[in-house]
Amino acid sequence: MKNELREQLKRQLKADRQIVIAAFKEDGMPEKLLRSLRQSVDAVLTTAWHTAGLPDSTALVGVGGYGRGELFPYSDVDLLILLQDAPDAATTARLEELVQLLWDLGLEIGHSIRTVDECLTESAADITVQTSLLEARIICGDEQLFAELQHRYHAAMDPRAFYHAKLLEMRQRHAKYEDTAFSLEPNCKESPGGLRDLQVILWLVKAAGLANSWRTLATSGLITQTEAKQLMEKERAFKDIRVRLHLHAGRREDRLVFDVQTAIAESLGLTATGSGANMRRASEYLMQRYYWAAKTVTQLNTILLQNIEERLFPSEGVAVPINERFNDVNGLIDIAEDDTFEKTPSAMLEIFLVMTERPSLKGMTARATRALWHERFQIDAAFRADPVNRSLFLRIMQAPRGIIHALRRMNDLSVLGRYLPNFRKIVGQMQHDLFHVYTVDQHILMVVRNMRRFTMAEHAHEYPFCSQLMANFPQPWVLFLAALFHDIAKGRGGDHSKLGMADAEQFCREHGMSDEDTELVVFLVENHLTMSQVAQKQDLSDPDVIQAFAKLVGDERHLTGLYLLTVADIRGTSPKVWNAWKAKLLEDLYKITLRVLGGEPHSADNELRNRQQEALATLRLYGLAPDAHEAFWKQLDVAYFLRHDASDIAWQTRALYERLNSEQPVVKCRLAPIGEGLQIAVYIKDQPDLFARICSYFDRKNFSILDAKIHTTRHGYALDTFLVTEQNFAKNYRDIISLIEHELCGLLTFPEPLPAPGKGRLSRLSRTFPIQPTVDLRPDERGQYYLLSVAANDRTGLLYAIANVLAKYKLNLHTAKVMTLGERVEDVFLIDGAALGSARNQIQLETDLLDAIKV
Numbered sequence: 001m002k003n004e005l006r007e008q009l010k011r012q013l014k015a016d017r018q019i020v021i022a023a024f025k026e027d028g029m030p031e032k033l034l035r036s037l038r039q040s041v042d043a044v045l046t047t048a049w050h051t052a053g054l055p056d057s058t059a060l061v062g063v064g065g066y067g068r069g070e071l072f073p074y075s076d077v078d079l080l081i082l083l084q085d086a087p088d089a090a091t092t093a094r095l096e097e098l099v100q101l102l103w104d105l106g107l108e109i110g111h112s113i114r115t116v117d118e119c120l121t122e123s124a125a126d127i128t129v130q131t132s133l134l135e136a137r138i139i140c141g142d143e144q145l146f147a148e149l150q151h152r153y154h155a156a157m158d159p160r161a162f163y164h165a166k167l168l169e170m171r172q173r174h175a176k177y178e179d180t181a182f183s184l185e186p187n188c189k190e191s192p193g194g195l196r197d198l199q200v201i202l203w204l205v206k207a208a209g210l211a212n213s214w215r216t217l218a219t220s221g222l223i224t225q226t227e228a229k230q231l232m233e234k235e236r237a238f239k240d241i242r243v244r245l246h247l248h249a250g251r252r253e254d255r256l257v258f259d260v261q262t263a264i265a266e267s268l269g270l271t272a273t274g275s276g277a278n279m280r281r282a283s284e285y286l287m288q289r290y291y292w293a294a295k296t297v298t299q300l301n302t303i304l305l306q307n308i309e310e311r312l313f314p315s316e317g318v319a320v321p322i323n324e325r326f327n328d329v330n331g332l333i334d335i336a337e338d339d340t341f342e343k344t345p346s347a348m349l350e351i352f353l354v355m356t357e358r359p360s361l362k363g364m365t366a367r368a369t370r371a372l373w374h375e376r377f378q379i380d381a382a383f384r385a386d387p388v389n390r391s392l393f394l395r396i397m398q399a400p401r402g403i404i405h406a407l408r409r410m411n412d413l414s415v416l417g418r419y420l421p422n423f424r425k426i427v428g429q430m431q432h433d434l435f436h437v438y439t440v441d442q443h444i445l446m447v448v449r450n451m452r453r454f455t456m457a458e459h460a461h462e463y464p465f466c467s468q469l470m471a472n473f474p475q476p477w478v479l480f481l482a483a484l485f486h487d488i489a490k491g492r493g494g495d496h497s498k499l500g501m502a503d504a505e506q507f508c509r510e511h512g513m514s515d516e517d518t519e520l521v522v523f524l525v526e527n528h529l530t531m532s533q534v535a536q537k538q539d540l541s542d543p544d545v546i547q548a549f550a551k552l553v554g555d556e557r558h559l560t561g562l563y564l565l566t567v568a569d570i571r572g573t574s575p576k577v578w579n580a581w582k583a584k585l586l587e588d589l590y591k592i593t594l595r596v597l598g599g600e601p602h603s604a605d606n607e608l609r610n611r612q613q614e615a616l617a618t619l620r621l622y623g624l625a626p627d628a629h630e631a632f633w634k635q636l637d638v639a640y641f642l643r644h645d646a647s648d649i650a651w652q653t654r655a656l657y658e659r660l661n662s663e664q665p666v667v668k669c670r671l672a673p674i675g676e677g678l679q680i681a682v683y684i685k686d687q688p689d690l691f692a693r694i695c696s697y698f699d700r701k702n703f704s705i706l707d708a709k710i711h712t713t714r715h716g717y718a719l720d721t722f723l724v725t726e727q728n729f730a731k732n733y734r735d736i737i738s739l740i741e742h743e744l745c746g747l748l749t750f751p752e753p754l755p756a757p758g759k760g761r762l763s764r765l766s767r768t769f770p771i772q773p774t775v776d777l778r779p780d781e782r783g784q785y786y787l788l789s790v791a792a793n794d795r796t797g798l799l800y801a802i803a804n805v806l807a808k809y810k811l812n813l814h815t816a817k818v819m820t821l822g823e824r825v826e827d828v829f830l831i832d833g834a835a836l837g838s839a840r841n842q843i844q845l846e847t848d849l850l851d852a853i854k855v
Helices: 002-027 030-051 064-068 089-104 116-125 127-134 143-156 159-176 195-208 214-219 225-249 258-267 282-312 347-357 366-378 381-385 387-397 403-412 415-419 421-425 440-453 464-471 477-485 496-510 515-526 530-537 543-553 556-571 580-597 604-622 638-643 646-659 690-700 733-749 764-768 798-808 839-853
Strands: 058-062 077-083 109-115 137-141 319-321 326-329 332-335 666-671 678-685 704-712 717-725 774-779 785-793 813-821 824-832
Touching: 002 030, 002 089, 030 058, 030 077, 030 089, 030 137, 030 225, 058 064, 058 143, 064 077, 064 127, 077 089, 077 116, 077 143, 089 109, 109 116, 116 127, 116 143, 127 159, 127 195, 137 143, 159 195, 159 282, 195 214, 195 225, 195 282, 214 225, 225 258, 225 282, 258 282, 282 366, 282 403, 326 347, 332 347, 332 366, 347 366, 347 387, 347 403, 347 415, 366 415, 381 387, 387 403, 387 477, 403 415, 403 440, 415 421, 440 477, 440 556, 464 556, 477 496, 477 515, 477 556, 496 515, 515 556, 530 543, 530 556, 530 580, 530 813, 530 824, 543 556, 543 580, 556 580, 604 638, 604 646, 638 704, 646 666, 646 678, 646 717, 666 733, 678 690, 678 733, 690 704, 690 717, 690 733, 690 798, 774 839, 785 839, 798 824, 798 839
Parallel strands: 077 109
Antiparallel strands: 058 077, 058 137, 319 326, 326 332, 666 678, 678 717, 704 717, 704 813, 774 785, 785 824, 813 824
């Protein structure tokens, strides 16, 4: 009989589930699916309960989400088996049989067996239990016993303590999810602005007896009918996404990870648009909708939490007038009248300006926030054209403090996007370029924040050189404007630098900025990518490269502004992208260019003389004889001295001057002077596959090569220098240095055949958003060398795979610049052009390299 019942109930659950899911795929109504799945499980539980033979004074209660009356496809069924008294042996046996039956049916149940007293004890000790009982719902059994639980539970509820506990819990949860609704892989249930935030509000008002739904919240005056409608719409959207995530994964899954975003988007009827560089994926449309919804939830939650707090903790706030439009109420800015923004629309910008002027103000009251939220639609073309409003916006950008808080608040309340319509287009827009980890709007605000920090003494230790430059920069707010516009045209199709330049120029003209400041902002937006490209992809020892860059920037103000924007921009993409090596390249380019702009010719002779003199000064500190370096330096050409810093020249001279004609390889290693990674010098009689052999060793050690300088002395020795990084260098660098010097020397002393390059695994992000690998080979302006550029998804063994191909072609390598941008790699090699021979060989080299870098 039990087996028959079990099989019957399993068939019933399966059939109901198939019908419900099929209906959802037809009508796309998540609430109907959640309700229908709950009803199906209710029916099965009721049948199982009645056949269990439990005493009459027991009840089966749904708690948590299931108690709320909804069930997601793969969510747990949270149950409370409520008893009058502690169970005897017979009742215990029946309970065990019931629970086993429910598990056998395939239900993922989370259950507890308690008396009313035990429920109250657990509730008082654990906020999670207290919250789950708040949504308790009887399924079957003793209704009087359940009513007793409800009565005693609500009588014991302390709404104020519950409010504080849930607020703390919410803050801890937000911190776990990086305190942002704009995570690129959000959890639609737990992330800030997600379903859980909506549930917290409903729990708080239920606990306080203020309301039990969004509609009753509106009638109680805590929110407006419009706000209630918005919250219901966002809740439905999140439930829809969560249902689709469960169905797609075939299990409980609440994360919108990259792997599933496209599938979820397509299930919602979203499709990609455009093509090539201008393509927008279906997933990008999905995520932009998600972020807009999460942003709305976050803002309305702020209003609601303030309103609930005022009901639970009423206080007589004294309104201290700020001006005729605003008051200070307990450290929050409030509007003087309910219709302040309606009567004086410019106050919607003024309120942010006032907050920058008064550091004592920690935020806005719920009344001010709500009024601003609802009146933001008044910010239209006429509002933007008003000279008063243009002046207010510029004053916010020029404020001595609080700029970032103001811009972020303006963005949260959609004021910034309404004042700058093109900014509104990039709110919540994802960037699938494998190195940006923020949406475009959040990245822009991060760059403005970085730029602002250059002006703040408390952050001078983070960016000492940038802080020094900014301290002497006139009108730094002009740079903040350039940062605000630098990526504003992302996703519009075409070159975003050119399109953003036009936006910036229009803004500057309309806001009455001087021709000089306008030209600077436009220049910075148009060229915000140029300095990093020159520093990381071109040969800074080439006077022509420096002269061309100096001609582009024109003067010190443009150079300094571009340098500061470049540093702020790179540091605002991802924590992984910035490193000390990039910092050094940019600083070197800045200083060399500044000397040229100051009238000092950047000639090879001057640079050679300066570096040699500086290196000799360092060697004297080491105690070397005045002529100790001469024999070694005679074997080095001008290119060596131009490509190495004076400190590197001194270090290598000290290590090698006594081993000029060494028959054995010399490997020297030290902590890199830039403060990150290790610097490794290899000195050995030259051999065709040396670069590949060294890369093979680094590959096996999982070292990342940031830079390589390849040089051949006049007497046929290779002098190669590498900058490498690895996670554990800082912990035990002395042991690692000794190991590298010993192992690499042994490997080069007794060379073995080069191993076949491995096909390293791509990261999950790279697998989801693969880039088309590219190889570009072209002669330099003099035709003496070839520039080889390779772009591909990053993976272990990639550089060795490239080096292996170059070794097969017996190509002489002069420099290698390895640029890692998150999950994307862009490597640039300078190789000997003579060895390439015919155009046919060049085409074949490109083909072989493409084959090598493909996964």
